[in-house]
Amino acid sequence: MSPTNDPRPDIATDPLMAMTYALSWTTRQRLLVKIGDGATTVRELADALRLPLSTVRDNLRALESVQLVTKSPEGATVGYRQTDVVSTITTDTEIVIRVEPPGRGSLEITYPPTWLYE
Numbered sequence: 001m002s003p004t005n006d007p008r009p010d011i012a013t014d015p016l017m018a019m020t021y022a023l024s025w026t027t028r029q030r031l032l033v034k035i036g037d038g039a040t041t042v043r044e045l046a047d048a049l050r051l052p053l054s055t056v057r058d059n060l061r062a063l064e065s066v067q068l069v070t071k072s073p074e075g076a077t078v079g080y081r082q083t084d085v086v087s088t089i090t091t092d093t094e095i096v097i098r099v100e101p102p103g104r105g106s107l108e109i110t111y112p113p114t115w116l117y118e
Contacts, residue, residue, distance in 0.1 A: 014104070015066070015067070015101040015104055016099070016101050016104040016105055016106075016107065018066045019066045019067075019068060019085070019099050019101065019107065020099075020107055021066075022062050022063060022065070022066045023068075023097070023099070023107070023109065025059065025062075027049075027051065027055065027059050028059050028062060029097055029109060029111075030049055031045055031049070031056065031059055031060060031063065031069075032063065032068065032069070032082060032086060032088055032097055033088045033090065033095055033097065034048050034049060035069060035080050035081065035082055035088075036082055036087070036088030036089075036090070037088075037090060040074070040079035040080050040081065041074070041077045041078065041079055041080070042056050042057055042060065042077075042078070042080075043077070045060075045080075060080055064080075067083050067085065068082065068083055068085065068086050068099070069081060069082055069083060069086075070083055085099055085100055085101045085102070086098065086099050086100075090113065091113070092113065093112075093113065094110050094111065094112060094113065095110070095111045095112070095113055095115060096108060096109070096110050097109040097110075
């Protein structure tokens with residue numbers, strides 16, 4: 001099949017596919033959950049997930065590029081927030097990441113609560 005006849009959506013033009021691709025890394029999923037739980041700065045996220053600052057920065061940049069998070073100045077630091085298209089729900093029995101870009105369907109990822117710290 002030639003590339004012009006490829007039926008797969010292009011991640012460069014399909015927001016849901018781009019978001020799905022960005023979320024194929026568990027580090028990015030874990031960052032979204034932590035941001036949803038209230039950790040907002042690179043330092044807070046790195047400490048909470050026991051990751052190097054550079055890893056957190058790189059993955060936040062990827063999440064920002066597909067509009068899953070936004071950054072905003074908070075004094076001398078920068079805070080990160082989930083955008084309106086993403087929500088995370090943490091309960092005693094599960095962690096759910098839901099992505100719903102306007103007019104493009106949705107994606108839902110569910111894990112047991114212990115997954116966040118594995």
